[in-house]
Amino acid sequence: MNFVYDGSFDGLLSALIKAAYSNNSTVSKDELLIDENISVKSDRNTASEFEKDLYDDLLILYLSETERLEEKALDYFKKIKKNGMRYRNNIADSSIKSVFEIKKRFFSELERLNGFVRFYEIDKNLMFSKVSPDSNIISFLGRHFMKKMKENFIIFDEKRNIAFFRYGNRSIIKNIKELKFRPSKEEEKINMLWKKYFNDIAIKERVNPKLQKNLVPLKYRKNMIEF
Amino acid sequence: MSPVPTIKINHMDIIEKLEILSNSAKYDASCASSKSYIGGKGLKSMSGVCHSWAGDGRCVSLLKILLTNMCEYDCKYCINRKSNNIKRAYFTEDEICYLTTEFYKRNYIEGLFLSSSVMKNPDYTMELMISAVKMLRNKYKFKGYIHLKIIPSADKKFIDEAIKYADRVSVNIELPDSNEFQDICPDKTRDGIIKPMLYARDKINERYEKKFYGGQSTQLIVGATPDSDYSILKLSDSLYKKINLKRVYYSAFINVNNDEKLPAISTPPLLREHRLYQADWLLRMYKFRFDEILDENENLNNAFDPKTQWALKNLDLFPFEINTASFEELIRTPGIGILGAKKIIRARRFSKLSIEDLKKLRISTKKLIYFVTFSGKYHGIKTDNPERIKELVMEYRQDGLFDTRLLDMTEKSANTGEL
Numbered sequence: 001m002n003f004v005y006d007g008s009f010d011g012l013l014s015a016l017i018k019a020a021y022s023n024n025s026t027v028s029k030d031e032l033l034i035d036e037n038i039s040v041k042s043d044r045n046t047a048s049e050f051e052k053d054l055y056d057d058l059l060i061l062y063l064s065e066t067e068r069l070e071e072k073a074l075d076y077f078k079k080i081k082k083n084g085m086r087y088r089n090n091i092a093d094s095s096i097k098s099v100f101e102i103k104k105r106f107f108s109e110l111e112r113l114n115g116f117v118r119f120y121e122i123d124k125n126l127m128f129s130k131v132s133p134d135s136n137i138i139s140f141l142g143r144h145f146m147k148k149m150k151e152n153f154i155i156f157d158e159k160r161n162i163a164f165f166r167y168g169n170r171s172i173i174k175n176i177k178e179l180k181f182r183p184s185k186e187e188e189k190i191n192m193l194w195k196k197y198f199n200d201i202a203i204k205e206r207v208n209p210k211l212q213k214n215l216v217p218l219k220y221r222k223n224m225i226e227f
Numbered sequence: 228m229s230p231v232p233t234i235k236i237n238h239m240d241i242i243e244k245l246e247i248l249s250n251s252a253k254y255d256a257s258c259a260s261s262k263s264y265i266g267g268k269g270l271k272s273m274s275g276v277c278h279s280w281a282g283d284g285r286c287v288s289l290l291k292i293l294l295t296n297m298c299e300y301d302c303k304y305c306i307n308r309k310s311n312n313i314k315r316a317y318f319t320e321d322e323i324c325y326l327t328t329e330f331y332k333r334n335y336i337e338g339l340f341l342s343s344s345v346m347k348n349p350d351y352t353m354e355l356m357i358s359a360v361k362m363l364r365n366k367y368k369f370k371g372y373i374h375l376k377i378i379p380s381a382d383k384k385f386i387d388e389a390i391k392y393a394d395r396v397s398v399n400i401e402l403p404d405s406n407e408f409q410d411i412c413p414d415k416t417r418d419g420i421i422k423p424m425l426y427a428r429d430k431i432n433e434r435y436e437k438k439f440y441g442g443q444s445t446q447l448i449v450g451a452t453p454d455s456d457y458s459i460l461k462l463s464d465s466l467y468k469k470i471n472l473k474r475v476y477y478s479a480f481i482n483v484n485n486d487e488k489l490p491a492i493s494t495p496p497l498l499r500e501h502r503l504y505q506a507d508w509l510l511r512m513y514k515f516r517f518d519e520i521l522d523e524n525e526n527l528n529n530a531f532d533p534k535t536q537w538a539l540k541n542l543d544l545f546p547f548e549i550n551t552a553s554f555e556e557l558i559r560t561p562g563i564g565i566l567g568a569k570k571i572i573r574a575r576r577f578s579k580l581s582i583e584d585l586k587k588l589r590i591s592t593k594k595l596i597y598f599v600t601f602s603g604k605y606h607g608i609k610t611d612n613p614e615r616i617k618e619l620v621m622e623y624r625q626d627g628l629f630d631t632r633l634l635d636m637t638e639k640s641a642n643t644g645e646l
Contacts, residue, residue: 090577091570092584115278115288119333127332150368151332189238190329197245201253201291202282205481205495211284215277226279226335 002026002035009062011042016077027070063136064106110137114144116220122181127151132159198226236325247316251296251307276337289340294356298344300414303486304451307344320359324367331371338372349378353385360392380419390430397444398423403459404452428470442473450480450496457521464517477503502527535561545598550579562595
């Protein structure tokens, strides 16, 4: 049997519970051709049936948008259900290890982008940034910058067409097709100062482009003005 | 939201000043805002973020500048020494605040690293530096990270203020060797460096008791004086133990002045710097004693990392059994870092580990097979001859890690320290 969910995280959790109780079941977003498809209603209350750590693991897996994430989530969920929460530590088990590594990738991308995000000023006290991360990390990024910055800001994920808006203590994530803003007058001057600084600080006796490439992968550079 | 003060900045001026005063500051290695707990003034746990990496592969996390490069002193190794004919400039406090806050709100940087040449005298310079960071904190409400250099021989009252406004302060020792010191730095005294460090230590301790946090670090130049790695590590060890430093930074000597009093080298000793960072991690994170790592006047080995060098000298302690060895034993095994040891301990709770399991955990087994058994099974070569094992590890090195990749890793492992 294949349990079809609506693509939401609550939907995924609901489908996992259904699938875990019957043998040889699968979970997917779309109906499968050669299988019996049962569509699962997304239930907001399902979340309470998951222990916190397990819930967090599955959420990261969902946000990572990894290929075949439903299959990985189901494997993981079944293993934990059978062996207990302690089993989350058994990284010699391939289902556990694969989630472990997805989590690691997710958080290392987040840590990178906490540094790599570049804002520009669109108005006094309003900053804007564009990102296109591999994982759906915008809510984590938004929270990070709410702690760090006093300015209001918008972070636009151009890959997923969603944006994080911050105004004072409030924030919201919205679907949005396109976001474009003209930088403020000050912007060009600051950009120039930054680029100048960035080029000047490299010590020529130590130049090492290969190392630099490992540390700042090319895919992130298009939104970083110094490259 | 506090109103941001408006100031007039002359754009052409500031570009030129930034060029001069960042070029003068870039040789200072202590730039990484480390992952230590900083709270109090800056945002805790916000430190340690790298915002970019420069062309030389060094992490850019702070705006690293000098207040001025106008210097009264004539230290032989320093690009800013009095006798050098270079462009000189100074930043006003407004300019420092402007650059720091504008860069910070665009997320270019995590904070400010402010150092200076000695203009007029140490106290005069310190007063200007303090005034700039004070303005940054009070007028601009800046919450980011601040690392402030303390000028040797500065008055105590400036050290008090420095610790109040900065997350990290440092006095650079620069030269490990006290015999050569006066020859190379005719205007500084050894006392002028050590006394502020001791005073800052006591002040920081007092603040810890009141639940404020801060820290102190220093920099040593490697390769400008004839010191052995043993004496450098010994110095670092006593700095960690006696002055509670958070970090000692090692900076490969770059021959910028071609001074006859200093070694005429054409390339900086980067591999040596790398080995010292590795050994420093052994001191701080792996709980090695400095005299375990090296014997008197010994140097770190170019061919092996310091842990492998130690293990080869102590083969009688090995092999450890991977399924029963303690955490302390595991991290002393070549090829197993702190993360690796944690992974092994987590995984072996569920079943006995074989060599294949370690590969699954993504732990390289090439080097460690000579130092461990798996449920009693030894995968290395059975020999009582340490020279043979040395050769084997050496072979691994030659087709494995050495050369450019090792040099590539210089900065990375200075940051992560995994061995």
